[in-house]
Amino acid sequence: MAWYKLALQPDGDVWLVTSPDFEEVVSFGKTQEEACRNGRNAIEEAIAARIADGEDIPFPMKETDGKGRFVEVPMMVYLKSAIYMLMREKGWTRADLQRALGWSHREQIDRLFRLDHQTKLDAIEDAFKALGVTLTIDTPFSHAA
Numbered sequence: 001m002a003w004y005k006l007a008l009q010p011d012g013d014v015w016l017v018t019s020p021d022f023e024e025v026v027s028f029g030k031t032q033e034e035a036c037r038n039g040r041n042a043i044e045e046a047i048a049a050r051i052a053d054g055e056d057i058p059f060p061m062k063e064t065d066g067k068g069r070f071v072e073v074p075m076m077v078y079l080k081s082a083i084y085m086l087m088r089e090k091g092w093t094r095a096d097l098q099r100a101l102g103w104s105h106r107e108q109i110d111r112l113f114r115l116d117h118q119t120k121l122d123a124i125e126d127a128f129k130a131l132g133v134t135l136t137i138d139t140p141f142s143h144a145a
Contacts, residue, residue, distance in 0.1 A: 002060035002078040006039045006069040008032055021058040022046040040071040047073070047081055048115045056088070057081050077115050079124050079135075084113055086131045100130035 007018045011028065015035035019025040025042040029035030050057050060078065064070045073081075087097055098109045111117045112127055128135040 001062070001075060002073045002081075003062075003064050003070045004043050004058070004060055004073065006036060006071055008035055008039075008069055017042075019043055019046075021060075024049070036069060036071055040073065043071065044073060044077055044115060047077060051081075051084050051113050051115075057085055076119065080113060080115060080119070083124070083127045083131065086128075086133055090131065092131075097127065097130060101126055 004019055004021045007020060008015050010016075014028045014030055015032050017025075017027045017029065017035040017039035019039060019042070022043055024046050025039065027035065027038040027042045029038050047057055060073065060081075061070070087094075090096075092100075094106075094109045094113075097112075098106065101109075103109060108123070111119055112123065125135055
């Protein structure tokens, strides 16, 4: 659903991985597969750091062109990143979102932006509604047999 590019190159007996979307992402792996896994983890850490620092998150690709290496970020990371970027686009602070949601505890809002927290889908949906955005899912749903 949300893809970022990776660049791999051999570096001695390991593979160096970077991402053109995140200049701060540099990792490695003993194999190309391990380097890609580590690259995805580094991208998630970069997203978390950008949220913490109040910086923009690069827009992910919705699909790949099949040329090069790509990693897909987990759905929860994508959704939390989208809430964060929508909030920034509106010029809202976390306090503004908290008021719009009618939530009484600041920790509830903070959890929306912690990528390691398994936020309930209801809270994610509520945040999108509070931001005036309809959350849509474009997944095939087969007919009953």
